[in-house]
Amino acid sequence: MLRKVLIANRGEIAVRIARACYELGVASVMVYSEADRSSLHLRSGDEAYYLGASPASESYLRADRIIEVALTAGCDAVHPGYGFLSENAEFASAVVNAGLIWIGPPPPAIALMGSKIESKRLAEAHGVPVVPGYFGSDQADETLRHEAQRIGFPLLVKASAGGGGKGMRIVSDSGGLLEALQGARREASAAFGDDALMIEKYLTAPRHIEVQVLGDLHGHLRHLGERDCTIQRRHQKIVEESPSPVIDEDLRAAITSAAVTLSTAAKYSSAGTVEFIFQDGAFYFLEMNTRIQVEHPVTEEALGVDLVQAQIRIASGEFLDSIIGEPQLTRHAFEARLYAEDPNTGFLPSVGRLNRLKLPAPNENVRVDSGVSEGDSVTPFYDPMIAKIITSGPDRAQALLQMRNALNAVEVEGPKTNLGFLKWLFANPDFMDGNFSTRFIEQHYTPGIDAETPLAVLLAASRSLVGSRLATQDHDSVWRASGWRHGRQQMPLHIVVAGNTFRVTMSKEAGHVDCWAYEVQHDGVLISEGKCVVRTLSAGGSSEIALAVDMPDINGSAICRVRDRAEEGIEVSFDGLTYPVRLAESLSTDHLNKHVLGGAEDTLASPMPGKVLKLLVQEGEEVFDDQPLVIIEAMKMEFTVRAPHSGRIARLAYPQGSQVAVGDVLIEMEKAQ
Numbered sequence: 001m002l003r004k005v006l007i008a009n010r011g012e013i014a015v016r017i018a019r020a021c022y023e024l025g026v027a028s029v030m031v032y033s034e035a036d037r038s039s040l041h042l043r044s045g046d047e048a049y050y051l052g053a054s055p056a057s058e059s060y061l062r063a064d065r066i067i068e069v070a071l072t073a074g075c076d077a078v079h080p081g082y083g084f085l086s087e088n089a090e091f092a093s094a095v096v097n098a099g100l101i102w103i104g105p106p107p108p109a110i111a112l113m114g115s116k117i118e119s120k121r122l123a124e125a126h127g128v129p130v131v132p133g134y135f136g137s138d139q140a141d142e143t144l145r146h147e148a149q150r151i152g153f154p155l156l157v158k159a160s161a162g163g164g165g166k167g168m169r170i171v172s173d174s175g176g177l178l179e180a181l182q183g184a185r186r187e188a189s190a191a192f193g194d195d196a197l198m199i200e201k202y203l204t205a206p207r208h209i210e211v212q213v214l215g216d217l218h219g220h221l222r223h224l225g226e227r228d229c230t231i232q233r234r235h236q237k238i239v240e241e242s243p244s245p246v247i248d249e250d251l252r253a254a255i256t257s258a259a260v261t262l263s264t265a266a267k268y269s270s271a272g273t274v275e276f277i278f279q280d281g282a283f284y285f286l287e288m289n290t291r292i293q294v295e296h297p298v299t300e301e302a303l304g305v306d307l308v309q310a311q312i313r314i315a316s317g318e319f320l321d322s323i324i325g326e327p328q329l330t331r332h333a334f335e336a337r338l339y340a341e342d343p344n345t346g347f348l349p350s351v352g353r354l355n356r357l358k359l360p361a362p363n364e365n366v367r368v369d370s371g372v373s374e375g376d377s378v379t380p381f382y383d384p385m386i387a388k389i390i391t392s393g394p395d396r397a398q399a400l401l402q403m404r405n406a407l408n409a410v411e412v413e414g415p416k417t418n419l420g421f422l423k424w425l426f427a428n429p430d431f432m433d434g435n436f437s438t439r440f441i442e443q444h445y446t447p448g449i450d451a452e453t454p455l456a457v458l459l460a461a462s463r464s465l466v467g468s469r470l471a472t473q474d475h476d477s478v479w480r481a482s483g484w485r486h487g488r489q490q491m492p493l494h495i496v497v498a499g500n501t502f503r504v505t506m507s508k509e510a511g512h513v514d515c516w517a518y519e520v521q522h523d524g525v526l527i528s529e530g531k532c533v534v535r536t537l538s539a540g541g542s543s544e545i546a547l548a549v550d551m552p553d554i555n556g557s558a559i560c561r562v563r564d565r566a567e568e569g570i571e572v573s574f575d576g577l578t579y580p581v582r583l584a585e586s587l588s589t590d591h592l593n594k595h596v597l598g599g600a601e602d603t604l605a606s607p608m609p610g611k612v613l614k615l616l617v618q619e620g621e622e623v624f625d626d627q628p629l630v631i632i633e634a635m636k637m638e639f640t641v642r643a644p645h646s647g648r649i650a651r652l653a654y655p656q657g658s659q660v661a662v663g664d665v666l667i668e669m670e671k672a673q
């Protein structure tokens with residue numbers, strides 16, 4: 001087994017590799033740039049060495065410096081992760097020449113498969129289908145024009161050395177060809193230092209299906225099933241799953257055997273991915289990625305394997321059989337990449353400090369791979385990914401539900417993110433049915449839309465924040481027995497439901513027990529108003545209750561379960577989904593003060609959900625204007641309810657220590673005559 005591995009990367013993948021090292025008892029050495037001086041990945045390794053300034057070219061791409069660090073630190077191997085130097089055959093060779101072990105495929109396999117043109121030729125030679133196209137070395141405009149006519153439009157111009165969708169141009173007719181060739185050449189030589197182009201038939205509604213392979217150093221190679229990475233923006237993946245909902249057993253056998261044939265022909269070892277494009281039941285080889293992929297966790301969760309550990313053990317000389325045996329596909333897994341990027345600007349990166357970052361709690365169905373924590377910054381220097389959220393379940397529907405719940409638990413404040421998009425996607429009926437192509441986003445997504453929060457959830461949340469109804473006393477009977485007149489006060493409550501802030505106003509309808517007039521706003525826009533009846537169905541112990549919410553205006557009726565999460569707020573479950581709810585923090589007590597007392601005549605309601613911390617007066621007591629009457633505590637804030645005028649305390653509805661909801665009437669007062 002290896003002893004000490006230098007991880008030539010940063011962010012979540014550096015953390016991920018360090019975890020695999022730790023689990024195998026292998027020491028890990030981190031490297032970092034100026035911008036990453038306090039990054040999470042540094043704390044994940046056993047040692048850390050400074051590389052240089054923030055731009056990747058002065059740090060994570062400095063091959064010589066990285067090898068020097070590996071030797072100085074006494075490492076015996078280098079793991080490149082993905083991106084940066086991971087598919088650089090020269091770097092891999094330099095590592096080997098320095099007497100270190102390269103945790104990846106042999107350098108000649110990287111070089112061969114790193115060229116889209118060379119790898120397509122190899123595929124054709126081994127009977128693996130490729131998209132009809134031109135992959136020749138003659139790059140003259142005239143030749144390319146001639147080939148374009150032969151292939152037919154629409155077509156796709158690609159950089160041979162391409163990656164990340166760079167240098168790619170869709171050309172719909174011959175008129176736009178020359179301009180596309182020139183643009184693609186410029187972009188390709190700037191990005192890859194190589195302006196060789198290729199032309200392919202453009203498939204109009206394809207899916208991206210890729211096959212994970214793993215090979216040892218003894219000539220054994222096997223596939224680990226497929227991943228579906230069809231959901232893309234700018235030709236880049238954003239959501240992946242395994243297995244693919246459109247691949248049946250026969251297709252799986254065919255596509256995986258094509259991947260194994262090609263990888264074997266390339267004399268491949270370690271982890272790699274053979275990418276295909278799939279349309280109308282036929283698949284075509286696209287390219288091979290000669291490294292661990294961003295989306296490797298979906299394979300890990302679907303099959304119960306550890307690909308990074310496998311890479312390390314393969315590099316140590318172990319046999320494939322002893323490492324993974326014959327893993328079975330037993331689960332379905334999704335990965336959603338949470339990016340700091342703005343869907344309103346075509347998903348361009350957004351930078352800034354992560355003032356708030358809440359990620360889902362991991363459990364057997366939820367995994368979170370992240371390289372940042374709250375307070376860190378997303379910088380313009382590197383990939384703006386915040387986290388990968390991976391969920392799994394015994395089938396696709398259950399893995400999907402897990403993802404919707406996991407996304408509900410995410411909160412990010414600071415840079416713009418694609419969270420709203422992800423929530424929209426996982427609630428979209430076509431996506432849920434597995435019915436989508438690589439153009440799904442451009443065809444169906446309108447920036448700004450999010451998965452809808454059901455109205456019933458908002459109403460139940462507003463009525464019961466911080467578990468008012470979780471109090472042991474029978475709230476409803478208090479209402480009935482008192483028979484008091486209710487004030488007309490309207491108290492807007494700003495609540496954060498699954499990361500989205502809503503302003504909910506509920507006012508008691510006179511004469512109706514539990515009947516409320518409500519108004520809900522989101523981003524200053526009225527999204528719903530009407531009347532509702534909210535009834536307590538059961539108080540299942542002290543931490544969970546069921547509420548029935550009837551909304552006659554929209555002919556709706558729902559049962560919501562409300563759970564207390566103590567200082568975190570509450571959680572409302574409805575229709576298999578769970579919505580974390582808390583008070584918006586920007587709500588100052590001054591703000592509450594104004595709203596609660598304005599207009600209240602004979603009743604004083606609780607300004608916020610919380611606990612009656614202290615009663616300062618007794619029933620029957622005469623009080624003066626502005627006298628403090630009761631102290632409410634919630635979300636670690638204290639709020640004093642004061643007398644709006646002089647008078648007498650007619651009734652104290654809640655004893656000290658009770659939980660109350662916003663709007664619950666605490667005190668009934670009689671005005672001084």
Ligand code: ADP
Nearest residue numbers: 131162163164165166200201202203208235438
């Ligand atoms: P890169 O290496 O830049 O990521 P790929 O060749 O892997 O480029 O393609 C990236 C994505 O572009 C694919 O997943 C697919 O969505 C789209 N794409 C590539 N080739 C074609 C094609 N011939 N027709 C339609 N879409 C394509």
